[in-house]
Amino acid sequence: MQDFMLNLFSGLTRGSMYALIALGYTLVYGVLQLINFAHSEVFMSGAFASFIVVNALVGENQIPGWVVPLIFLAGLLSGGLAGASVAWGLERIAYRALRRRGAPKLAFLISAIGMSFLLSALAGKLFNRYTNNQFPDYFNKDAVVFTVFGAEIRLIQVIIIFGAIIMMVFLDRLVSGTKLGKSIRGVAEDAPTAALMGINIDKTISRTFVIGGALGGAAGFLYGTAFVFSNTMGFLPGVKAFAAAVLGGIGNIRGAMIGGLLLGIIEVLIPALPFIGTKWTDVVAFVVLVMVLVLRPTGILGEKLGRAA
Amino acid sequence: MALLEVDNIEVRYGAIKAIKGISFDVAEGEIVALLGANGAGKTTTQKTVSGMLRPSLGEIRFDGKRIDGIPAHELIHLGICHVPEGRRVFPRMSILENLEMGAFRFKKPDEQILEHVFEMFPRLRERIKQQAGTLSGGEQQMLAIGRALMGKPRLLLLDEPSMGLAPLIVNQIFDIIKEINVEGVTVLLVEQNASKALALANRGYVLETGEIVLSGTGKDLLADDRVRAAYLGEEIAH
């Protein structure tokens, strides 16, 4: 039981980050029916930007306890801001021109891939190419917050899980209740007709990228704080988050959340079984994905944007 | 001054000139029909008026104000509502959501108009939660018209509203157009069903390969031999 709880929480930690990233994929897929391959670089940019801010704030100093939450918040915001701006620029450069030309779907995919190469290499050039950059240790991430069934749950896990959940609830409200949500759905289903209803397509698409980017960037900060970050960090979490989005039903916001959490948990729980071993973690993720899709071709919750079922 | 003035516009798809300089106008309170064979440019004309396309030459004025080049999502605030060709309902949204989308430009959908739409098309009320994509063709057409009405149009652009509708409904639709018109909405109608359209319209224009070749009141056009031959499919040669 103790092991199970430990694994469950570490799965939830990973899962909530996947979910945050997955939301970016799902939102963009929702409006454009495109896989935004450069989203993993949006995530990465969040980590670097927030590092710069946090590092500048912390430096070599000893930080009094009460400032820690503020710094954390600053990291979250700067990560989100960076993610949002990168995503915004991404849409401007790699998508809008192609959209205007009515390019085939795969052309978007490839231009996004080009963008992804560019961003990741650029980050490598601007910063460094180590795969294991770390945030400064400005608080004791490993402090035990509480114990369930003997399993010690640590501060960083609690922060990540709750942070992610708050952001997701916020997004869900934003998309299901507001006009923005309506316009996203409208553009998703039939853009020219949505324009006839008074929806500004370009603005809606931009906003979608910005929202997804902000979540992805914030996730970049969380990820960097929990693990390590690098200019190529986006790749694997990106692929997994994309898988999570598909798992939940791509284009479906709650699906992305559920898919992300589920994938995170499965990924930790299954390899923890004695006869499997942690080295199969990534395989488990993909095998589960393939199996789910074969059994349920449109993902767990199906494809509807902004709705649970 | 007419509500809508189209002044010598030209519209291109890349190298193809679909509209080669046409002018017409629609006065407040009128129903004006655009007729023409397939590919004549009727849809293109409507799309240009509603802002989905941009003319390469010429001017369009609405209420005296130039509107060519203003994108569709802004034009709707002037009350130009377009029921596009092929219905284009939002397939994964429910009927109610589709209707709400029609009122997107307002803070909140107008309950009265909603009620009015349901009165006109009771079938929509019955299926209020059904996904629009699973409606039959005719049901979708009703929804598309209802959706446009939710936007409180001053000028309603209708592109082949009777396509795919059962004869009974076709008659109803024309009645409804009349009714909407009587309530003060100006209508620019594109129709294949020329006889019905002209019977309803105050005036009509006939398009052929991007040019206006004939115009006149509905009655005159209905009586015109060329129209009867080409658009009513009648043999007049005997």
Add this chain to the structure above:
Amino acid sequence: MTTSMAKTPASEDPPVDTRDVIYEVDDVTLRFGGVTSLNHVSLKMYRGEILAIIGPNGAGKTSLFNSLTGVYTPQEGSIMLAARVGDQPVSVLGQKTHIINRLGVARTFQNIRLFPALTALENIQVGIETRQKAGPVSNMLGLPWARREQRESVKRAYELLREVGLTQRANDLAGSLAYGEQRRLEIARALGTSPGVILLDEPAAGTNPVEKQELADLIQRINREDGVSVLLIEHDMKLVMSIAHRLVVLNFGQKIAEGSPENIQKNPDVIAAYLGSEDDETAEGEI
């Protein structure tokens, strides 16, 4: 209703053999959640006839088509098919679409679905070639029989193009054809699969009177000269009444009438549910 369409009055000796049944639909019910789109529908289609299905919007016509072609599987009832002369009846329920096509059922769509980036000729070839045998290996190696088949398919495709009057446009991309031409091309592609029966879903929608006339001629020619039975959904009553041998009327998923065009036109239920009062029609005709 003095139109040119009534060239062949329907009563004039239809090539129908009432002993030879193509489709036997027996007590079929199709539901989607709460919506019942077909409600205990039974009907028979005979070899050689042009059978029209009419009915108000949402009556279940397209749903019936989709059930007949295996796209939908009704919850109740049975549908037996013997499309080509001498076939044993088989059930279409749960069959894959392409299998049903191979059994001799071809169809067109309510919204045109051509392969827009293939030429007109190639569009038809796709249909023809589903009846051919050469595998990828013999295609790759250009083996003699593969080449013979290829020549045959081109030849047959040209014949069909001629039949629908599109010879001139053989090498144009389907997407660039005019609307009416696309409708005819879709029919030619369907004919390419050598069907025993062809299902047309609102083929005349969005076409003008002149094109409707051409279409009517084409359907009759297919029916008479190629011996292909036709199942037709259409809201254009002039067209339907002028070419159909028999009509089935659906309303709210139920069959409310069946019979010859003359009888149907007079049937008060049909008038009430679908056609509308005669006054409207005559009023318009008089203008």
Add this chain to the structure above:
Amino acid sequence: ACSNSTSDAKSSSSAAPAASSSSSSAAPAASSDAATSETSSAAGGASNSDTVYKIGFQGPLSGDNQQLGINESNGVELAVEQANASGDLGFTLELVKSDDVGLPDKSPAAAATLIQDTGVVGVVGPAFSGSTKAVGATYSAANLALISPSATNATLTTSGFTAFHRIVPTDAVESAGTAKWLAKTVKSVFIVDDLSDYGKGAADELEKGLKSAGIKTQREGVDAKTTDYSAIAQKVATSGDEALFYGGYDAQVSLFARALKSAGYKGVTVTGNGGKSSVFTEGAGDAGDGWYFSCGCLDATTAPAAKDFEAAYVKKYNQPSSTYSPEAYDAANAMISVIKDLAAKGEVTREDVMAGVKALDYKGITTQVKFTESGEVEAATINLYRQEKGVINLLGDMKDQ
């Protein structure tokens, strides 16, 4: 979403020469104008002769494990510079560095760069075992002699690589020592490796040693690309094993060390020579305190024999030498001594150098460079180190601990 490992993922599929060599587009002897900055800097105190011979260096100069490679390339560079400055060479020596990122799949390209450069007559390296395994046969076919200062995998000398020689003891020796030492204090060991030739080899040998000493062991392999070690760390923490050994390189051990600390593991933590570097110290932070390292390498900062070397190194690089710098210095000097002898007699060919290396008997600062038939060095000591308060200290010869 698309970039993968450090420098450039595409060329990872490449066996194209020089796909990842940073500086090494070295000119053939003929076109001297094309010499790159790095080559000429190594030629520093140019001698008066216009004959140029080159020695190659292959090791990681970029990527996560670059520090281990840089330590060595600095040592080699220093040796070359000193040789050129000595003025008694009779030719100019150039150094051609070829970067293999420490990854076997980049190794063929790195090797090809050196092999295709006909001016290169001998090579110091490759630094890593995996890289060596990938190209040992290629170098042997090209008759280009290798002296590795650090490739420690036991099987390298039994794989028929005629060109391969090394001046450090193998992991078989090192891990056997570690096993003996561990067996003195613990009863169960969790062994993790990075699946590389080096890491797995070291772990295998350790497991063998522990098993024969009757110690309970458990094994897992974790790909070196992993950045998230929390799962495996948790598994170690809940295993209850008294010690943990990690076979792999510095950057990865440091991440693992952090994860283990987070997971609250309290046992003895040990790694081999691959982990001992400043990258570990910096990366692991205080999570690195208490870690043990076994290494068949010299600590030049304390060893008396290396005093001059250390001084020169600090002068040139403004920092103390680090793991395997002295060994690389020795390997380079040994190679230079062979070339120098041959040059005195006439032209230097790869074949001659090969024969010369096999016949070497050179006294270096770390060891007596003299190879057995198979290419092993004859004398060998294994040292034990431990990190305390962010500094890795030498505890002494493993046997005595």
Add this chain to the structure above:
Amino acid sequence: MYLFSSLAGSLGISASGTWQNLGSGGWMTAAAFFLFAGTGFVVATVKFTKSKTIIAAGLKLAAPKSSDAGGLFGSPATAKTLLLLVFAAALFYPPTATSFWQSVLVTQIGIYVLLAIGLNVVVGWAGLLDLGFIAFYAIGSYVTAYLVGSLPPKPPWGTMSPLFAIPFAIAVCLVAGVILGGPTLRLRGDYLAIVTLGFGEIVRIVAINADDVTNSTRGPSPQVPHPVINLGFTRFEFGLDQLQYWYLLLIIIVIVVVLFRALEHSRTGRAWAAIREDEVAAQASGVNTFRFKLLAFAIGASTSGIAGVFFASDVGFFTPDNFILNNSILVVAYVVFGGMGSLPGAMAGAAVLTWLPEFLKDQVPAEDRQMWIGAVVLLMMIFRPGGLIPAKRRSAELHDYDHHESLEVSAVPAGEGMGAKA
């Protein structure tokens, strides 16, 4: 800067400047260009006019116009001339190239051209987005390594020379393609993409973790030996010289291209095009869409497998890192960059994009190459979304934005054959 081949070296020709890296071969190729261009043009024009007269003579049943290269290279005469030029360059340039470029030509350009040809079948013709294509390449490589005895498990029947692994690799890849495709090809576009991506990763991770079978990240050991072709009367041994591999690869590519071209214009090719354009309509026209999709998958897979065998034979050493997802994505990028569905396009795309990083090596710092490649790809897609040499069949896809979906597709999802349970 690199060693010139002895031929060029002895002629004493040398180039300078940024193009130095190309060796003197550039000049010599230019000469060959001119020679061939002349003949090529003549041949092409003669053929062209001849076929025109035939049509004019009223032979109406001529096969439809070839439908690959459109746009820039539209006219058959230019296309033919270009083809000859490329072929001339492929034959005569390599011997004059530096050994560096020779190996780039084989291990990068050549192999990736072959892979792009294979993937073009899947993505370009059948319209299936496969993001795990490299998995089959990996399988081909591992099959080779197994058969030559370079993996821990040894083949029970003894070892063979690497190139003879080709039929086995084809067979195994076909089977793998079918195993993957069987359950997944019913999935729609993007779902298929993620599943294939997953498959590619599974293959790679299994290669890393199935230590006892694949030797993990350490790669095959001993190395895969150089191939020997022993035909009884003659015996041909491959060595380190890349030229031998180049010509072998050229032969393989030519054969594959010829076969695939025939396929493209056959009923199979048309069925693929139909599926790609409108799967529901294809089914309704009697096309067994599943079977044809599977076929495309299998053909693509086996081509990839051949490339794998070749790669293993040439380089002799590889690790699971050679088969990362990135490479799968890159092959897709090559195909799209060149022009989806167009054979010459896919080949050109692969050639240009594999050449570019090597070329850039001397122009920009190694670390920046990725960035430049990204920028080039991005610009290309923005300004020429149809690719370098767009396919004629595909170009019709470049509609304007509001054309993107017919209503019925979404209106009748059941028509797609999955949710048809009513």
